[in-house]
Amino acid sequence: MTSNSKLLGAAALAGVLVLTGCTAGSTSSGNASSGDKRTLTFLTFETPNLDAKYWDAAIARASAKVPGVTIKKLVAPSSDRTGYAKQLDSTGQFPDIMIGLNPAGFAQAGKLVEWSDTDLANYAQPRANTYGGKVYQLPFSTQTTLVYYNKSNFAEAGIDAPPRTYAELLDDSAKLKAKGFNPFVVGGGGKDSWADMFPLMCTVASEVYKETPDWLSQRAAGKVKFTDKAFVAAAQKVADLAGKGYIDRAGLSRSYSDTEQAFRDGKGAMYPMGSWFSASADTKKPSFDTGVFAWPTDQGASALPSNTGGGMTVSSKAPDVELAKKWAKAFMEDTENLNAGVKADGLIIDIKGYAAPDDMGPVYKETVAAYRQAQTANGIVHSFSQETGDGSLPPGLADKAAAGVQDLLSGRMTASQFGTYMDEQWDKATR
Template identity: 80%
Template sequence: MTRYSMVLRGAALASALLITGCTAGSGGGSASSGDKVTLTFLTFETPNLDAKYWDAAIARASAKVPGVKIKKLVSPSADRTGYAKQLDSTGQFPDVMIGLNPAGFAESGKLAPWTDKELATYENPHANTYGGKVYQLPYAAQTTLVYYNKKDFAAAGIATPPRTYAELLDASAKLKKKGINPFVVGGGGKDSWADMFPLICTVATDVYKKTPDWLSQRGKGKVKFTDEAFVTAAQKVADLAGKGYVDRAGLSRSYADTEQAFRDGKGAMYPMGSWFSASADAKKPSFDTGVFAWPTDQGAPALPGVLGGGMTVSSKASDVPLAKKWAKAFMEDQKNLDAGVKADGLIIDIKGYTAPDNMGPVYKDTVKAYREAQKGEGIVNSFSQETGDGSLPPGMADKAAAGMQKLLSGRMTAKEFGAYMDEQWDKATR
């Protein structure tokens, strides 16, 4: 489950929109249907979260909230935020949305804030605030880890996962010497967001670990992307590619093809979001998959995490209280939560929730790594995935991904990448 992607052409809006029982031109906003209020619900589909998954979840929530009829809107890509912007520009802003990045929408009053009473069931109710208000239900955490091929590690004589960055480089060298590609990284076409994971990890270890509010400081002009800390993080990624530890020929792969490349044994390590754990358990590769956190220089934990991802409600919905009630019913339903855990490897952050006992080993190892980092105060922000105050300006995540393609391919140096990011920041905040 991701929040990135390409900007879609407005001309494709009507033809690309899928709505249960209707088309985009049928109104888009809330309307009454007999004794029911019709609400549009914007979601997305992935190989993990397909139409069957969403339809079942919608039905469960609707059964708990009489008087609501849901029209499902499906984003043509994983970028439901970009799609919501397009719908908003044509007067079709959805009533309820899941996984939306609230930035911009919250500040302009387009979203209804959640009250403390409505957030009482959440472990971290005030995660991702905008001006002190919460606009997205903080129901689940996701993190970025390194998934690795245990067979490849054994073949290269690597007994245990690396615990320091020096050990990561040593492991990469041993793998390459054995003729094994160390890292699988992709991000071609509309899936440029997928190339960000190595940088997400190095910014976590080299920037956010030392300065947790670094991006807020960037907003105040106290730091820049051309400063040593960020350039060092970018340089680590550039060096991995420059040493041949990242297969540059694979950078053009789509997200799905990149995952398949790892499954097919075309690389030993796969830096990726924790949602991969569900895929690895549901359809086990021909090898055992291990998990470790991208290591810092000294070995202290610095795991990039995102908490949120839940429902947002339009402030202009025809019945905001009913829309909120349905959104909470969807988000807090036990079967819906279990389905999200099984399909997308979610780490649920709702009080009293326990994951199903039959979850697979990769998911369990993923959760273990996350919880261990939590205990050691090792969870930091996830660069380009931040939400709430102190996040990237809207649109900059896509710019960062485009720059990463050049950094990884050797067409841009780390210093040039830092300058590029400062330039994009200035353009986005004028």
């Protein structure tokens, strides 16, 4: 997953690297080589699901398969490793290997190595994210946005099944509110402003991307605008949910982790969130049973926002590019690493022949089933603000969108004003 925050200043960067760097497989060294070993820097991030212990174990497994490599781990100060990578690049410290990086900008500038068809032979969707027809990130997993819900709240409100249309979603929200339940848990305060985007991701999927899958490419070509009817309609649905009191405005200041905890604590019946929540729901089960459904469209057709990618990118200036690629593939394709990622972060793996562990919990299994059902129904669409590859938001615009959604949800900005704001931010980002 991604998040956005103000990053540390360049003057503090050297100190940050000293504090976050560590090695796996050999002794620490900042040199390009150490004895007969080659030292490569690896930029990652940490979350409550993917903590230091998880990354160190995964690094060690990959390093055991690639003799001659010493990995120096660099940890981004926030989940925004793309912004941190840009900062490192500006000071001549661009990492050799990175995971979950948004390649936009880096790829076009020649800073990343292309993955060949041979490199991608094991991947189920090898061309999920291309830049000018080339692949710069291993597309090893999918993350999607679903609605996780409190089955007890639904039952008490007399709701016997998840909504199948948007009208039913509104009706269910009214029933929940009448029973004293906050219908939706949504946060996104402080550095976690990205977390407020999930309702809009879902409405853009249904109102915009379902009918026009290449909408952002058309926006880049000047054929459509954010002030057009379809996008404003998507924003209006989100504004209406807050206006009706279905999204608790008081909760918008919560951090990502506090927002998840609020759902766990029963402070809301529905939690629109990335599929990684499924791992948390199964590992640390709330006091209630958690269900899963895809955000419904007006007519009930499938429009599930999803993003496939998330894997390794390699710097074109790495001290040993081929060795860096070999280590990156070893990390991505190691079964134990994949299993650990599935268990820790609810990943839906897109590597041929891979099967998730049999003991995965019910929320994860329902999450995967919802994704597969959308695939079968030809209902997979892009995930607004999370796109990568050709036809994605310009760098930095996702941050601006999240800031605008705060104003949209709080009532400080109308849907039409949000569309105007997004067009203005697009123009600034592409000058």
